[in-house]
Amino acid sequence: MLKFILMRLLQSIIVMLVVGMIAFALFRFVGDPINNMVGQDTTMAEREALTESLGLNDPFMVQYGRFILNAVQGNFGMSYRLRQPVSKLIAERFPATLELSLISAFLALALGVPMGIYTALKPKSFFSRGFMTLSLLGVSLPTFLIGILLILFFGVTLRWLPTFGRGEVIQLGWWSTGLLTASGLKSVILPAITLAIFQITLIVRLVRAEMQEVLRSDYIKFAHARGLSPRLINFSIALRNTLVPVITIIGLQIGSIIAFAIITESVFQWPGMGLLFIQAVSEVDIPVMAAYLLLIALVFVVINLIVDILYFVVDPRLRVQS
Amino acid sequence: MSDISNQKDSFLTRFRDSDLWWNFKASPSAIIAAIVTFIIVFGAIFANFVAPHNPFDLATVDLMDSLLPPAWEDGGRASYLLGTDDQGRDVFSTIIYGSRISLIVGFASVGLAAILGIAVGLISGYAGGIVDTILMRIADVQLSFPAILIALLIDGVARGIMPRDMHDELAVYVLIIAIGLSFWVQYARTVRSSVMVERNKEYVQAGQVIGLPDWIILVRHILPNVMGPVLVIATIQLALAVITEATLSFLGVGVPPTSPSLGTLIRIGNDYLFSGEWWITIFPGGALVLLVLSVNILGDWLRDALNPKLR
Numbered sequence: 001m002l003k004f005i006l007m008r009l010l011q012s013i014i015v016m017l018v019v020g021m022i023a024f025a026l027f028r029f030v031g032d033p034i035n036n037m038v039g040q041d042t043t044m045a046e047r048e049a050l051t052e053s054l055g056l057n058d059p060f061m062v063q064y065g066r067f068i069l070n071a072v073q074g075n076f077g078m079s080y081r082l083r084q085p086v087s088k089l090i091a092e093r094f095p096a097t098l099e100l101s102l103i104s105a106f107l108a109l110a111l112g113v114p115m116g117i118y119t120a121l122k123p124k125s126f127f128s129r130g131f132m133t134l135s136l137l138g139v140s141l142p143t144f145l146i147g148i149l150l151i152l153f154f155g156v157t158l159r160w161l162p163t164f165g166r167g168e169v170i171q172l173g174w175w176s177t178g179l180l181t182a183s184g185l186k187s188v189i190l191p192a193i194t195l196a197i198f199q200i201t202l203i204v205r206l207v208r209a210e211m212q213e214v215l216r217s218d219y220i221k222f223a224h225a226r227g228l229s230p231r232l233i234n235f236s237i238a239l240r241n242t243l244v245p246v247i248t249i250i251g252l253q254i255g256s257i258i259a260f261a262i263i264t265e266s267v268f269q270w271p272g273m274g275l276l277f278i279q280a281v282s283e284v285d286i287p288v289m290a291a292y293l294l295l296i297a298l299v300f301v302v303i304n305l306i307v308d309i310l311y312f313v314v315d316p317r318l319r320v321q322s
Numbered sequence: 323m324s325d326i327s328n329q330k331d332s333f334l335t336r337f338r339d340s341d342l343w344w345n346f347k348a349s350p351s352a353i354i355a356a357i358v359t360f361i362i363v364f365g366a367i368f369a370n371f372v373a374p375h376n377p378f379d380l381a382t383v384d385l386m387d388s389l390l391p392p393a394w395e396d397g398g399r400a401s402y403l404l405g406t407d408d409q410g411r412d413v414f415s416t417i418i419y420g421s422r423i424s425l426i427v428g429f430a431s432v433g434l435a436a437i438l439g440i441a442v443g444l445i446s447g448y449a450g451g452i453v454d455t456i457l458m459r460i461a462d463v464q465l466s467f468p469a470i471l472i473a474l475l476i477d478g479v480a481r482g483i484m485p486r487d488m489h490d491e492l493a494v495y496v497l498i499i500a501i502g503l504s505f506w507v508q509y510a511r512t513v514r515s516s517v518m519v520e521r522n523k524e525y526v527q528a529g530q531v532i533g534l535p536d537w538i539i540l541v542r543h544i545l546p547n548v549m550g551p552v553l554v555i556a557t558i559q560l561a562l563a564v565i566t567e568a569t570l571s572f573l574g575v576g577v578p579p580t581s582p583s584l585g586t587l588i589r590i591g592n593d594y595l596f597s598g599e600w601w602i603t604i605f606p607g608g609a610l611v612l613l614v615l616s617v618n619i620l621g622d623w624l625r626d627a628l629n630p631k632l633r
Binding site for chain 2 (some may be wrong): 015018019026030054136137139140141142143144145148149151155156252255256260261263266267277278280281282284286289293296297302304
């Protein structure tokens with residue numbers, strides 16, 4: 001098992017280096033970094049001096065190595081647009097995105113998994129048909145449109161909930177949380193639901209498909225033949241076997257929640273990393289784009305690693321093989 | 323039991339067209355979805371003749387008519403069925419023209435992704451070995467990132483390389499390439515796994531024995547046998563591509579407001595949501611959902627009807 005984890009770790013590092021290469025190429029070749037740092041009236045000599053002092057005349061691999069070294073230490077340079085260190089900008093906004101993502105991931109799991117199990121066990125029931133119709137609708141509704149509809153209904157028509165920003169936040173050291181104030185909690189409701197709905201539809205469909213597959217298998221028939229109670233069969237034997245593939249997808253889904261947070265944050269003007277990124281894309285703020293890309297890649301790689309290790313915990317067959 | 327399914331399989335392959343048609347006639351939701359899709363596509367193609375106004379002809383647009391509500395509300399006018407937007411453009415007409423752009427981007431990017439993905443899948447599955455390993459590693463890495471993020475990144479790079487005016491002009495092409503490049507992986511994986519099965523069949527060996535070049539075997543003989551799943555993926559991805567385009571345009575990095583797609587229209591209307599002019603957002607949004615839902619239903623039906631071993 002140790003060998004397996006080491007191999008996966010090595011693969012992860014290679015992936016990060018490749019993504020780092022892309023991020024660096026972005027930084028170096030898209031637009032001119034010098035042009036973005038100096039004013040109109042800078043002389044050629046001053047430009048040359050800046051180019052030399054930033055090391056932009058060095059060979060590509062040397063620059064790439066320096067970029068990676070800096071990145072590992074959390075140094076991504078200055079934002080072209082906001083004239084502040086990128087690492088500071090991201091550190092300020094990271095808590096907002098993480099709180100939003102975790103709440104909606106929790107919502108999606110808490111609702112999606114039971115709904116999926118229910119539709120698999122009672123496929124003909126009224127509620128199951130309802131869930132499946134809703135999930136088709138959920139897949140067809142773009143995230144931003146869900147957000148707009150929620151704003152229109154709860155924000156504009158009923159005026160129950162705030163529709164933009166995070167509300168009041170409290171500083172806990174460097175972490176700013178909106179979950180300890182009433183206005184912060186109210187503000188998170190609509191964005192979290194928006195972000196969760198698409199995930200719920202995916203999870204319902206996935207859990208249902210996997211569970212139905214398991215319920216048709218021979219060992220479930222055998223368990224019935226042995227006279228075990230349906231409750232034991234469904235929830236102890238079938239569910240456990242359903243969860244193996246479900247864990248993979250849900251693990252990867254947490255990464256995509258962070259990516260979809262870009263859309264949700266844009267609709268609700270939620271001051272997180274996604275909003276920072278989308279502003280960076282439309283203003284071609286390359287250092288921010290590069291840093292965000294690396295950060296997201298890191299999140300994905302770490303999640304993939306955790307999912308692979310979880311396999312060993314959930315599936316005994318893998319432990320026997322190794 | 324396996325006998326019956328085998329018989330059905332051979333029947334299906336021999337009379338695929340007629341069986342598919344029979345299947346289609348038996349499914350009311352597929353028929354409705356097909357009709358809705360057809361109406362939207364028809365309207366988009368013949369937008370110049372179908373739309374009651376030309377919203378992009380400045381001579382006919384009057385700023386005095388801006389922000390009119392739909393015809394059935396107080397202050398609405400019959401000539402503007404779904405109301406007008408902030409510049410006095412007829413919302414119904416902008417939806418028809420907008421769905422044209424959405425569909426162009428959708429079809430073209432799915433086409434690009436399919437060509438790229440099928441080519442990679444064919445090569446990867448047929449060649450095997452180190453080529454296969456490298457291509458599938460790339461696919462794995464790309465698959466672990468959401469398509470929308472990759473499309474955003476490609477769009478950001480295009481913005482960096484081109485001057486602003488040029489980017490606005492080429493926005494549709496940039497979108498097609500961005501979405502196309504972020505969607506190819508699924509085709510590649512599906513085609514590859516089908517090719518690996520087909521590769522060892524006798525008709526391929528026969529082709530090799532009589533000395534046909536590899537690309538002829540791939541394109542003329544293997545490709546037609548792996549097209550079923552590709553068709554299903556393409557249908558479902560058409561819906562996804564339309565959503566992705568709308569999302570990018572909504573985020574302000576897609577097509578510009580001068581030739582709006584459905585997503586751009588929703589973005590324009592979003593600014594007026596709080597002042598009560600809901601129709602500028604809601605009608606384009608409704609059109610988008612109707613289109614995507616119909617295509618999704620068609621895709622679901624096609625998957626069940628062709629019954630490939632997807633997933």
